[in-house]
Amino acid sequence: MPKALPVIDMSDPVCCNPVASGPMSDEDALAVAMRLKAIADPMRVKIVSYLFSSADGEETSGGLAAALELGESTVSHHVSQLRAAGLVVSQRRGMSVFHRVRPEALQALCVVLDPRCCQ
Numbered sequence: 640m641p642k643a644l645p646v647i648d649m650s651d652p653v654c655c656n657p658v659a660s661g662p663m664s665d666e667d668a669l670a671v672a673m674r675l676k677a678i679a680d681p682m683r684v685k686i687v688s689y690l691f692s693s694a695d696g697e698e699t700s701g702g703l704a705a706a707l708e709l710g711e712s713t714v715s716h717h718v719s720q721l722r723a724a725g726l727v728v729s730q731r732r733g734m735s736v737f738h739r740v741r742p743e744a745l746q747a748l749c750v751v752l753d754p755r756c757c758q
Contacts, residue, residue, distance in 0.1 A: 657754035674748055677724030682707070683717050687726065690740045697739035 658671070678684060689706055690698055700718065704711045718738050721727040726745060729738045 657751055659754055671748070671751055674724045674726065677720050678726060680717065682709070683721055686714070686717055686721065687740055690727070690738060697737045699735045699737055703738070
């Protein structure tokens with residue numbers, strides 16, 4: 640059975656020195672690894688891609704489920720993982736929950752991996 644990683648607060652974008660700047664602390668390495676783990680699933684990558692390409696930059700769980708041909712519970716699971724990693728935010732409006740990507744969180748992750756990214 641694989642060892643479980645500790646739970647950390649990932650609600651803010653990752654804010655560590657770039658990987659290329661020298662050895663990372665255990666805490667910084669864990670923060671980066673947890674965010675990468677959250678998006679390291681093909682369906683989650685598709686969800687992020689779909690949210691970026693949607694007309695107004697957001698979509699409901701039902702809309703994601705229909706577009707990706709998945710059950711709403713499956714979409715909900717994947718979105719909750721992305722939300723826990725701080726990569727997606729959700730907002731309830733009436734009976735629907737709308738999800739959108741936090742571009743600043745993805746950009747911060749890119750900069751940590753490659754300081755020349757996004758210049």
